[in-house]
Amino acid sequence: MQTAAKRTIPFTLPWNDAPIDLSFLYENEKPAGRHGFLQARNGCMVFEDGTPARFWGTNFNSAANFPSHEYSEIVARRLAKFGVNLVRFHQMDGDWSTPNIFQFTKGPRLHATQHLDPVSLERLDYLIHCLKREGIYVYMDLLTYRKFRSGDGVAAADELGHSAKPYSNFDPRLVELQKTFNEQLWTHLNPYTGLAYKDDPAIALTAITNENDLFTQDLVGNLIEPYRRQLQERFVAWATGRGLPTPDVPIDMTGKDPNAVAFLGDLLKSYYSAMIRHMRQLGVRVPIAGTNWVSGGAPLLDAQRVADFTDSHTYWYKWGVWTTTEKRFNNQSMLGERDPWLCLLSFIRVSDKPFFISEWDDPWPNEWRAESPLQLAAVACLQGWSGAAIHTYRYDCRENVDQIAAPITSGALAGVPYRGGVFDTFNDPAKFGLFYHAALIMRRGDVSEPAAMTEVVLPSLLHDPKSACLPGWIRASQVAATKGAAEVCKIAMRLPGAPERGTRQVSMDATIVPPDATEIRSETGELYRNIARRYGVIDTPRTKVAYGFLGAAGEVAMRGLKVKSATDFAVIAISSLSDADTAHSNNLLLTAVGRADNTGAEYDADHTVQLQLGHGPIQIEVIEAAIELETRVIGLKISAVSSTGALIGPVSESYKDGKLQFSIGGMYPSMYYLIQQV
Numbered sequence: 221m222q223t224a225a226k227r228t229i230p231f232t233l234p235w236n237d238a239p240i241d242l243s244f245l246y247e248n249e250k251p252a253g254r255h256g257f258l259q260a261r262n263g264c265m266v267f268e269d270g271t272p273a274r275f276w277g278t279n280f281n282s283a284a285n286f287p288s289h290e291y292s293e294i295v296a297r298r299l300a301k302f303g304v305n306l307v308r309f310h311q312m313d314g315d316w317s318t319p320n321i322f323q324f325t326k327g328p329r330l331h332a333t334q335h336l337d338p339v340s341l342e343r344l345d346y347l348i349h350c351l352k353r354e355g356i357y358v359y360m361d362l363l364t365y366r367k368f369r370s371g372d373g374v375a376a377a378d379e380l381g382h383s384a385k386p387y388s389n390f391d392p393r394l395v396e397l398q399k400t401f402n403e404q405l406w407t408h409l410n411p412y413t414g415l416a417y418k419d420d421p422a423i424a425l426t427a428i429t430n431e432n433d434l435f436t437q438d439l440v441g442n443l444i445e446p447y448r449r450q451l452q453e454r455f456v457a458w459a460t461g462r463g464l465p466t467p468d469v470p471i472d473m474t475g476k477d478p479n480a481v482a483f484l485g486d487l488l489k490s491y492y493s494a495m496i497r498h499m500r501q502l503g504v505r506v507p508i509a510g511t512n513w514v515s516g517g518a519p520l521l522d523a524q525r526v527a528d529f530t531d532s533h534t535y536w537y538k539w540g541v542w543t544t545t546e547k548r549f550n551n552q553s554m555l556g557e558r559d560p561w562l563c564l565l566s567f568i569r570v571s572d573k574p575f576f577i578s579e580w581d582d583p584w585p586n587e588w589r590a591e592s593p594l595q596l597a598a599v600a601c602l603q604g605w606s607g608a609a610i611h612t613y614r615y616d617c618r619e620n621v622d623q624i625a626a627p628i629t630s631g632a633l634a635g636v637p638y639r640g641g642v643f644d645t646f647n648d649p650a651k652f653g654l655f656y657h658a659a660l661i662m663r664r665g666d667v668s669e670p671a672a673m674t675e676v677v678l679p680s681l682l683h684d685p686k687s688a689c690l691p692g693w694i695r696a697s698q699v700a701a702t703k704g705a706a707e708v709c710k711i712a713m714r715l716p717g718a719p720e721r722g723t724r725q726v727s728m729d730a731t732i733v734p735p736d737a738t739e740i741r742s743e744t745g746e747l748y749r750n751i752a753r754r755y756g757v758i759d760t761p762r763t764k765v766a767y768g769f770l771g772a773a774g775e776v777a778m779r780g781l782k783v784k785s786a787t788d789f790a791v792i793a794i795s796s797l798s799d800a801d802t803a804h805s806n807n808l809l810l811t812a813v814g815r816a817d818n819t820g821a822e823y824d825a826d827h828t829v830q831l832q833l834g835h836g837p838i839q840i841e842v843i844e845a846a847i848e849l850e851t852r853v854i855g856l857k858i859s860a861v862s863s864t865g866a867l868i869g870p871v872s873e874s875y876k877d878g879k880l881q882f883s884i885g886g887m888y889p890s891m892y893y894l895i896q897q898v
Contacts, residue, residue: 226787226815229889230837231863232622233647236294238301239865239892240809242656243354245797246663249305250355253421258357260507260528263721265574265606273424275357275607276597276659277306278645279579280614282317285309286324286343287617295617296350302652303659306357306424308578308609309344313401314365314382316634319343332371334397336404349412352422359578359609360423362405363388363398364430365634372397379444382634385432386440387447389491390454398428399498406502418503425576427509427531428495433523434484435516435693440473458483475693481519488523496527512578514564518678518694521568522715529606532568533579534561536592542638544631547830553588555754555768558733558740562599562706567696569605571673571712571721579611582651583642584625585823585830587815590650590791591756594765597658598747598758599706601667608662610651612643622836623818624648649840649891650816656809657763657793666763666795668744675714675722676701676730694728701726704733707740707747758793761801767791770845780850787885790814790843794895806853806897812843812884813891844885851880855898858882860890867894 233239256268265273278299287295299307312321315330323330324339348358365382368374374384374393388394406418417423434440443451452471459467464479473480492510499508510524512531524530538550554560561580569575577600582592593610600608615628625641633639645652661667678694696702705711709732712722726732733740738752749756755768759778766776770785770792780803783792792812796805818834858871869888874881884893 226841228839228841230819231649231816231840231891232836232838233649233653233863235619235621235647236298237865238298239861239863240656240894241301242303242659242797242809243300245660246300246303246305246355250353251422252305252352252355252357252424255421257421257505258424258507260574263572263574264604265507265529268421273606274601274663274665275306275576275609276304276655276662277308277359277607277609278304279308279310279609279612281612281643282311282314283319283616284612284614285312285347286319286340287347288343289346291617291619292343292347292350296347296354296356299351299356300354302655303663304655305355305659305663306359306607306609307351307613308359308361310361310430310612311365312344312361313363314634315367316365330369332369333366334372334400336408341408345410345412348410348420348422352413352420357422357424359425359427360405360417361430362402362426362428363432366401368394368397375446376444383429383432386434386436388429388432389434390451390487391447395491395494398495402495402499403502406499406504416503418505424506425509425529426499426504426506427512427578428492428527429511431513431515431533432511433513433516433520434473434488435475435481435520440484443473454487455480455483458486481693485519485523488520489526492523492526507574509576514568514696517696518715521570521713524568525570525573525715527573529574529576530568530570531576531578532565533611534564534577535580536561536582536586539638542642544637548828549583549585549830551586551588551826551828553591553754553768554582555588555591555749555756556751558735558737558751559702559704559706563699563702563704564696565605566702566706566711567699567713569603569712570715570718571675572718574606575603576606577608580608581611581643581645584648584650585817585821587817587827588789590654590813590816591767593651593654593658594661594758594767594791594793595756597661598667598765601661601665602669602742602744602747603706603710604669610645613646614644615640621647622838623834624816624838625833627833647838648816649813649838653813653816653891654791654793654811657765657795657811660795661758661760661763664762666760667746667758668760670710670743672710672724673722674705674709674711674724674726674732675720676711676728677714677725678716678728680716699728701728701730701732703735704737704740707742707749708732709743762805763793763795764802765791765793767793782848783845785843785845787814787841787843787845790845792843792845792847794849803850804852806856808895810847810858810884810893810895811891812845812893813840814843815841840891842885842889843891844883846883847881849880849895850878852878853897856880856895857898859894859896860888861892861894862890
């Protein structure tokens with residue numbers, strides 16, 4: 221829909237600092253690794269000393285993994301100030317990047333990918349050292365976008381795509397090359413920490429391969445030679461060994477044959493098991509995941525169970541519509557949907573394994589994207605998930621960038637037009653600007669986790685192949701029980717043969733949230749979302765949030781807080797910056813943000829096609845709202861804080877009968893306000 225002109229102010233988050241420094245809240249967590257190695261125990265992640273592990277993180281993509289020493293020091297301090305305690309090193313092996321793990325600069329022909337570039341590696345070493353010092357852990361990706369080359373001795377090298385999907389899951393040569401890479405990386409001695417990567421507890425998590433499996437139909441349905449022949453021969457041997465009829469060739473691997481599905485599942489389990497065994501032999505001690513997405517459905521989830529934890533990705537985005545010629549995008553709010561993106565995560569969680577979200581995003585230029593960070597953090601906390609990392613912080617390390625989604629190239633990056641700046645979040649007020657509260661919710665466990673677990677019983681990995689409506693294997697979209705459930709109860713899948721661990725067992729067709737539901741409320745009472753009116757509430761002792769279309773919602777009441785927004789769309793969050801609840805804290809942060817975009821950005825009448833990117837400075841809409849906070853603390857004063865951290869003016873307040881009343885967005889508008897006792 222087209223929106224009227226709004227009152228805005230410039231508010232560019234500096235690339236090298238944070239407006240407010242909350243790192244003091246996490247001082248006891250420095251350096252990363254102080255609690256020993258991360259472990260997977262009883263469906264949770266804990267450190268060696270028994271300390272529960274909860275992560276609020278981000279991704280570094282491609283060149284962002286190899287910054288200068290100066291930049292590493294700056295970015296580590298900045299992340300710590302916002303509360304980030306994990307960085308996923310993603311796309312280190314992407315050949316489009318300069319640098320990448322195999323080649324620091326473009327020049328000589330890279331004929332093979334069997335040696336790590338020493339300059340790239342040294343920069344990675346120093347980045348790890350700086351992050352560790354600030355209490356920030358590393359999720360180490362392995363095979364993500366590696367382009368195998370002729371000198372690697374692989375068949376049909378010129379026809380293989382990034383990470384050689386799906387052949388890298390089974391071809392002996394491709395598997396051997398992965399093992400060589402893993403050995404080079406994990407046994408590498410970091411001169412700045414004095415530890416090999418395998419011996420550094422600050423490197424906390426890893427995954428074997430990114431978004432890569434044997435069940436995604438556009439991969440297994442179009443195999444090239446000699447890999448197709450190899451896979452067919454292995455299938456015939458597998459079937460013969462089990463006394464099954466010899467399959468006809470060419471073999472359809474896309475899910476119509478239950479035996480083919482079982483074979484592919486066994487092949488994946490064998491691959492994951494071999495890779496995990498190899499890393500354990502090297503001395504790698506941290507939890508290892510197989511891959512990290514939902515596309516393969518129930519058979520892929522079943523294969524993941526040989527790994528230490530499960531991982532998945534979720535986006536509120538329309539893939540493939542953002543092109544170099546027409547920048548069309550999703551500009552819908554997710555709040556009017558029963559479950560736009562959380563059900564995909566629920567489907568990849570099993571009760572006896574920890575679960576992590578290594579990618580999530582509600583990308584710019586969706587003007588409602590501020591609705592996503594705190595909702596996701598709250599749900600992750602409710603579910604007992606181990607953490608989440610937004611995709612992404614940055615693709616590069618340019619300094620003094622003063623606009624959202626500054627283009628990395630003039631068009632596509634590695635053939636993908638939306639990859640460039642669209643996913644950069646480091647200076648986006650509507651998302652990264654809310655990380656203070658998201659980190660507090662997740663790391664402190666501000667949202668209560670239910671004691672009971674609901675398990676969705678999957679009757680088999682396959683539906684009846686003869687069924688006209690649901691042929692092939694079970695996919696996430698077919699499990700009705702997950703729709704909306706992540707905001708209600710603690711939920712996981714139970715695969716065939718797995719023992720009952722949940723208090724409640726339901727079928728995949730069960731209805732936890734009815735399709736016509738107009739509201740959703742958690743069993744704990746701390747989360748609420750009104751689907752019909754498109755707003756939500758997070759109501760906990762130390763963090764309280766109202767988010768969405770608050771203008772039409774009228775007064776939104778929580779326990780100890782009332783919010784009445786004059787602005788149509790807003791996220792208004794208050795968090796205690798101490799161990800006390802909001803009613804007894806003498807130090808609180810209030811954040812108010814909604815729409816944010818570049819100066820001069822232009823869109824079509826429907827606000828679904830971008831006509832002009834715009835330029836800096838970033839503009840945020842001023843959020844005007846009346847606030848009533850119940851507090852037992854006398855002498856609280858409210859100060860607006862600028863994007864550079866300066867106090868730009870007092871906000872008038874009144875205190876009567878234990879209630880602090882004030883309005884934001886008036887004479888000294890900002891998105892940050894400190895509420896502190898004099």
